[in-house]
Amino acid sequence: MAGIFAYAVIFLITVVLYRLLRREKKESQGRAEAELPPGSMGWPYIGETLQLYSQDPNVFFAAKQKRYGEIFKTHILGCPSVMLASPEAARFVLVTQAHLFKPTYPKSKERLVGPAALFFHQGDYHTRLRKLVQASLSIETIRNLVADIDALAASALDSWDGGRVINTFHEMKKFSFEVGILLIFGRLEARYREELKKNYFIVDRGYNSFPTNVPGTPYKKALLARKRLSKILSDIICERKEKRLLEKDLLGCLLNYKDEKGEVLTYDQIADNIIGTLFAAQDTTASVMTWIVKYLHDNPKLQEAVKAEQKAIRRLNEEGNQPLSWSQTRNMPVTYKAVLETLRMASIISFTFREAVADVEYKGYLIPKGWKVMPLFRNIHHNPEFFTDPQKFDPSRFEVAPKRNTFMPFGSGVHACPGNELAKQEMLIMTHHLVSKFRWEVVGSRSGSQYGPFPVPLQGLPTRYWKESTR
Structure with a gap:
């Protein structure tokens, strides 16, 4: 009897092993049918990182697309990567098959923002936190913030x-920082605001520095400032x-949240998402507004058209004695199109990082598990097939x-920027005050960009500003 049982066990193990081997063989055959995309992996270890950072990154990406097509491989920042430069591919990664690609950031950046921040996650946690952030960014909320943002813009200028x-x-x-504080805290005491500002800007300076944990370095200073931020937020x-x-x-919204089990968010989760929101709300929006100043300066006819539209609104508001209203910001057609074109031309988010969580096949090409995947928004925004004469403002x-999926300045899918409406409000309100009350002259070079990591005009666009009535 024992012998029969032993034979039965051996038989079952043999059948299971046979099936597993057959399945593995089929999978390997399927994988062999799909080839890696064309492209160069560059030098061992360093790949093509030097080529990417020794020139305008947009020239690097455009040259690759011209040579290899809309899907190509490379090796940058220590990672084998597949780059995608078509609307269909971007939608595949960010929307229709988003579950196959997870957000990915360097650990050094996660430490500064906080590992519990919304944009480092996917799945249930991401879904719950995104709903909370969206609740604080509802149209009704933004409508109620217009007068306060208006006052901040007027004061800044x-x-x-x-x-x-x-x-x-x-x-x-x-x-942008002040608008972020307004969104997150409402009216915050001056002592808290100043401490947050001081420490946040130390973190901001260290965010894109070399991540060495040596005393005196920008990154180490940023880590210490991040601890102080946690204490202030607490x-x-x-x-x-x-x-x-x-x-x-x-x-x-974060404090009042309870899940279906009655559990609340921890202090660390709240702090990480507040810092994450400040990061997401600041540099990108500030970059776009800086480009708006430059493009209006470089296009006098457009500037006059925008100025005429905004001065008419100002006259309705009794020469600035009344704040802008929500309905007025929704009726700025000339200015709004200028904002959209700035978003396209500048393409502040040139690409986004994802990582394949499994082997993925796309249009006959293999994207191996663990490889980085980068939809190239700028390449799509500057493609003459979608935008005639794309280098012209x-x-x-x-x-x-x-056309659908050809214009994605705020990303797409479940990880698209939830603050896009607030960002556009900031841009419209700032532009209103700029053109209706000021003249300005750009100092020095009027061409070229620098990256930190987002593109901005050279040296942050040094400019002289005068109120029209005092010049």
Whole structure:
């Protein structure tokens, strides 16, 4: 009897092993049928990183696409990568098959923002947190913030008056930071705001520095400032809980959240998502607003058209004695098209990083598990097939809606920027005050970009500003 049982066990094991081997053989055959995309992996270890960073990154990507087509492989930043430069491919990665590609960031950046931040995750946690962030960015919320953003923009521009040279990008970052504070905390005490600002900008400076944990380096200073930020945020949270405030700002949404089991978010989860929101809300929006200043400066006819539209609104508001209204920001057709064209031309988010969580086949090519996948938004935005004469700044092209998936300035799919409507409000409100009250002159070179990592005009666009009535 024991012998029969032993034979039965051996038989079953043999059958299971046979089936597993057959399945593995089929999978390997299927994988062999799909080839890696064309392209060069460059030198051992360093790949093509030097080529990417020794020139304008957009020239690197455009040259690759011209040589290999809309899907190609390379090796950058220590990672084998597949780059995709078609609307269909971007939609495949970001929307229809998004579950096969996870967000990926260097660990050094996760440490500074916080590992629990929304954009480092996917799945249930990401879905829950995204709903909370979206709740704090609802149209109703943004509508109620218009008057406050209007006051912040007016105050920021007033401080630029006088004709001294201003680093436009740095000043736009300060303005975006204040809008971020308003969104997250509502009206925050000055002492907290100043401490947050001081430490946040130390973290910001270290974010794109070489990640060495040596005392005195920008990265080490950023890590220490990040700890101080956690302490400041903890104090703000404790104070709000003691006062039992039920605000509808982002902090309120995070504090009041309970899942189906009644569990709340931890202090670290709340802090990480607040810092993450500040990062997401600041540099990108500030970059776009800096490009708006440049493109309006370089296109006098367009500037006059935008100025006429905004001055008409200002006259309705009794020469600025009344703040902009939500309905007015929704009725700025000339300015809005200029904003959209700036988003296309500048393409602040040139590409996004994803990582394949399994072997994926796309149009006969293999994307191996663990490889980075990069939809190239800028290549799509600058493709003459979708945008005629793409290097020309022409807002009139947006009189007709772009073809589907050809215009993605805020990304696409479940990880698209949830703050895109707020960002556009900032741009419209800042532009209103700029053109209706000021004149400006760009100082030095008027061409070229620098990356940090987002593209901005050289040296942050040094510019002199004067109030029209005082020049």
